[in-house]
Amino acid sequence: MKREPLVLLGVVLVAVAVSAIKPHSWGTWALEVLPIALAAVPLIATYRRFPLTPLTYRLIAVHALILTLGAHYTYAEVPLGFWMEDWFGFDRNHYDRIGHFAQGFIPAIVVRELLLRRTPLVPGRWLITLTTFVCLGVSGGFEVFEGFVGMLGGDNAADYLGTQGDQWDTQWDMTMALLGASAAQLLFSRVHDRQIKLVEVRHEGEQGGR
Numbered sequence: 001m002k003r004e005p006l007v008l009l010g011v012v013l014v015a016v017a018v019s020a021i022k023p024h025s026w027g028t029w030a031l032e033v034l035p036i037a038l039a040a041v042p043l044i045a046t047y048r049r050f051p052l053t054p055l056t057y058r059l060i061a062v063h064a065l066i067l068t069l070g071a072h073y074t075y076a077e078v079p080l081g082f083w084m085e086d087w088f089g090f091d092r093n094h095y096d097r098i099g100h101f102a103q104g105f106i107p108a109i110v111v112r113e114l115l116l117r118r119t120p121l122v123p124g125r126w127l128i129t130l131t132t133f134v135c136l137g138v139s140g141g142f143e144v145f146e147g148f149v150g151m152l153g154g155d156n157a158a159d160y161l162g163t164q165g166d167q168w169d170t171q172w173d174m175t176m177a178l179l180g181a182s183a184a185q186l187l188f189s190r191v192h193d194r195q196i197k198l199v200e201v202r203h204e205g206e207q208g209g210r
Helices: 004-019 027-045 056-072 079-088 096-117 125-161 169-208
Strands: none
Touching: 004 027, 004 056, 027 056, 056 096, 079 096, 079 169, 096 125, 096 169, 125 169
């Protein structure tokens, strides 16, 4: 559907607006919503001249919804995480693990698409390797950013960091991102390849018709 990216954008904007209604912490809300704003700018700017696949737009929207939920409650207080505690007997709120899994899963498809469409790379080992390494780099960069926030914010940064007393939280976060990146490529590579071909053919046809 040609207008689907606009519909997804509308859904995300509504979610952001709703998440801003009496959030647990305004500072955490702003920090969690910031990546959505940063991603929206290039996506909107390149929508016509470099449209992405439907799969990529949908996954980006899902990631934005995960962020808005964490932004409203803080990751340590999201109800879904508490329900998971009850269901599976966890000793902490694991919603942040979902967020970091998504932090690897969704960027893997975005990076994969950019590498396939903007570089000579083709599907294979090098594409898998570079996509995975880029996702780990993104995850590591985010952990560094969290560290700076923690140093500057002191006790007030606890809601954003959401470590919940886990000394291995950083390592778990990056592990979840690695698992997410691997799962995305394993599950969606074939359908993604097909969608890339369709989008490029359609885009070339539109460009040639102008």
